[in-house]
Amino acid sequence: MKADPAVQRRLLDLATVDAELARVTHRRRTLPEIAEITEAEQQVRAKQDALVAVETMLTDLDRDVKRQETEIDQVRARGERDRKLLQSGSVGAKQLTDLEHELATIQRRQGILEDDLLELMERREAVDADASFARVELDKARATLKDAAGRRDQALADLEATESRRTADRSTMAKGFPDDLLKAYDRQREQRGIGAAPFQSRRCGACRIELDSGAVSKLKEAAADEIVRCDECGAILVRIAEPRA
Structure with a gap:
């Protein structure tokens, strides 16, 4: 599955909204x-x-x-x-x-x-x-x-x-995302709670696990418009550019 990198980055905004909605649901119960x-x-x-x-x-x-x-x-x-x-x-x-x-x-x-x-x-x-x-x-x-x-x-x-x-x-x-990408995101969110997260400094922003060298190399080699996932939790990973030294 492919999507423009800018569209992928907007998944993080959507994830932020979904996280807030989840907090509202949790707070209502507790x-x-x-x-x-x-x-x-x-x-x-x-x-x-x-x-x-x-x-x-x-x-x-x-x-x-x-x-x-x-x-x-x-x-x-x-x-x-x-x-x-x-x-x-x-x-x-x-x-x-x-x-x-x-x-x-x-x-x-x-x-x-x-x-x-x-x-x-x-x-x-x-x-x-x-x-x-x-x-x-x-x-x-x-x-x-x-x-x-x-x-x-x-x-x-x-x-x-x-x-x-x-x-x-x-x-x-949600109207700004391709149907297949939104469905994949929503399915992941329903299953694991987080649909998409940033990938930065070798770490998945969803499960907070630092990926091994092989997984990191695979992610770096993937095309910018390729939808990639965390091998550990399955979240869609939005690659964030590393800050220059």
Whole structure:
């Protein structure tokens, strides 16, 4: 296969564009924000679970407090009824004794219930503080996730703009190559990642291997318009003139 040396040199410009497009593809897959988002999402889920757990505990305590308050109200009402009977003077001696005993029992029961209620209220206050803390932590986790997602979206938009611009450049540049040369270049690029590279100072610019004397002599003897390849990696080699001493 033959091509004008100037056309061959333009392959290096095309390779530069393709390298940038490859970097865009690689960066899109490996954005650090992607890992940050994964970690942030896990944190949000963990914080949500923690909040649900503490809010469930708070709901249970609210129910217990309400039940305790209801029982205390019932005990107070019963005690109030007994006191009214005692004050009415309408009961006999035996019933009076029974009422006094029952009232004393009710008062002790009311004291126990009120102590239990106080303990429940203290526990609820502590759990309510835990719930407030859990909400703050969840808000922080969500903010971290939002920030990472915003930076990811901006990075992706930048990459998209670069890719769009360089893809258009490539399309324009590709029109300047013979079909057979472009196909050979693209096939090599798809197989090995680099389609064409400079050959200078005995070294292939694609695989970075220094060629042996035989390969170097063969390349130097090839006509300037001859398409030559690296024996090691197969890349099309664009011969660059050695600087004069």
